[in-house]
Amino acid sequence: MVRPLRIAAVALALLAAAVSSARAADVTFDDTARFLAGMQPSADSPLVPLTRDPNWQHHAKFFDNAFAQLEQRQIAKIRSWADVNLAAPRPTMFYMFSGPDFLYANAFYSKASTYVLGALEPVGAVPDLTKLPRGSVGAALYNVERSLGSILSFSFFITKQMKVDLHTNQVNGTLPILYVFLARSGKTIRNVEMVALDNKGGIHVGNDNPGPNATRGVRITFAGSDGEVRTLYYFSTDLSNQGARATGFLKFCETLGPGNSLLKSASYLLHSGNFTVVRDWLLANSATIIQDDSGIPLANYSAKQWRFFPFGRYLGPISEFPGRYQERYAELFTRAQPIDFGVGYRWRMHESNLLLSVRVPGSETAPAPETVSSTEPAPKPRPKRPRPPESVPPSSGRFFWFR
Template identity: 65%
Template sequence: MRRVTMMLAVLAGVVLLAFAPAAAAEPATADDTARLLAGMPPSAASPLAPLTQDPAWQRHQRSFDSAFGQLEQRQLSRIHAWADANLAAPRPAMFYFFSGPDFLYADAFYSKATTYVMAALEPTGPIPDLVRLPRVGPSLSYVEHSLQSLLSFSFFITKQMKTDLKEGEISGTLPILYVFLARTGKTIRSVDLVWLDANGALHEAGEPQPPHATQGARIVFADADGLEKTLYYVSTDLSNSGVKSSGFLKFCDTFAPGNSLLKSASYLLHSGAFSTVRSWLLNNSATIIQDDSGIPLASYDSKAWGFFPFGRYAGPVDKFPNMYQERYAVLFERAQPLDFGIGYRWRTNESNLLLSVRLPAGETSASAEAAVTPERSDQFERPRRGPRPPAPIPLSPPPRRDDFWFWPRW
């Protein structure tokens, strides 16, 4: 009898051990993971809820509450107001090339989009699983360090990203995208790793794939009003040689035409090595919001676009010599005020923002007014130079020596 009892006890122990790992490995939802990384409490039933008692998380929460609160007041709320005052008839899709994981500004400028296509070199990394981590502190330090430059200056520093996004117990752009989605009031419903074939077709990560397939992620989320939206982040080389066989632009074709954003883009689109992506954006964008590091003004067909400059063009920062654009400077002599900072010249009184609106075929530049609300100047103080012109500013003839074309070889 004693032997039978011992055998039963051993059997019970084996059963408990068999179930223990499954219980310990119970996954957290992507939304709870995003909230925890963003310094926001996950749902009470989440396996991540006990981590909110960790002093490291509580310090992280205080830090992010302060940082995002200041960013909202200083920039994001003003960008939302600017977009509401200046953009009408939004397209369902928006494209943000050279974006890194910067969903924050994609949402701020184009909050009414339902499909976001972002692309950059930085890898997606694995889907974050905080339940399996021995401690949460290093992961929180990872996102804090990775976001430091964007929260301070409005852009990621590329050299730092190459290092930041490969370190720590979590890695890649997904944790950063999670933070921005949570902090902008989104609810993540699903996250999948995906890849593109040469024809631009989207495949699940589990499907057989060729070597060097273009990798990415698909995030389905709900906005505050419950509207379901989709974010695609694609890790890809946007140079001519990179997009030649990646299938990325063919993938983008399925959503075009859309609205585009270019910010702190390292002046890459000034180079012939990125002419394919530059042409695609010009041919497939209804509007383009950019600073001077985006598409050079000389590449726009002035008969096909209306231009609405905001802020002040102070020229490129020292890191990008020979990128001064004379025609850009002339255009911005009649610019409207801008009450937020953006781009490499992130201080409010130094930033420039150009809204370019594609004109309907056969119509003049005055038609661009249909894409910009009449009340747009009510938001801002009128410039001292005089009242706002009633139509987009036309480009003057190019100077005899066009400084657009003095760039270093990439």
């Protein structure tokens, strides 16, 4: 009787060892994110041998330097600003026209438990990096660096370049960029799932059929240093009036609201008549909105429903967006408080504007905004004054930290 028990015990031990070995051989989501971010994966990760490649070591050094500078110049200052100025933030934050910009979503709303990002860029894929053809890992790392060049230098993605950069390699789309930002923000990725929304806003996972007009996305669960599990959604979606009405994206968002919203470097799309659906949705479902002047025009806010707190300096739009100067915005910013960081298209510290709009408690049922026009009224003639040099990066795609 003793011998069979010993045999069974040995068998169980061997089975446990085999399971443990199999788990050790898995490439986890978090290890993949750390590797792409130029950070050491876990000691037993199959990715460890790839970190001996000079290409990865150069990549790691490049990102160490770039993110250290960004943390000192902007991210730490934004977190400090948010800690002082954002009281009782909601658990959900919405970031429309975001691209894969979790970095600034987390900097402004670090206490959120659910992040919802929506933009046109595809979700993409991150395959098992250990199975890529020899020599292609270095190319993938270089492509990640190239994709991040503008946001690391200027605080925003350049849309035209993203259309090229995010389709270039087997490691493509927004997912690898989200991985890098999560890892470099000190997050640990627990799980990644491809999801889809049906036209009523219902969420489908795996092989579930979401039906026509499905909105494809990804759900990432992660934890910060406090161990609290949080969720990041990114959806590839058309936010124009036609797209917003045809899909269930805003209906899904409504189940998570009201929340806090961020609008940054949004190409002034919300100034046009073709994005009124998402603009009105944000005004109806946000408790606070942080934006630069490329977000919602001041004319579309109701003074009875919102309180405005301007920060920085308003110099008007850059030359790529003519006709978007707002007289009322300029008047509001005559009483702005200073900020010690740059953000948006005018990314230099003393040229940036940031508007914090806070909904008045109990105003959800207040009358509709007095002004609902999609564009700012034509400004009155104003004296010409010297304008500072344009601060948009050159279209050639050269970046301050681009190797």
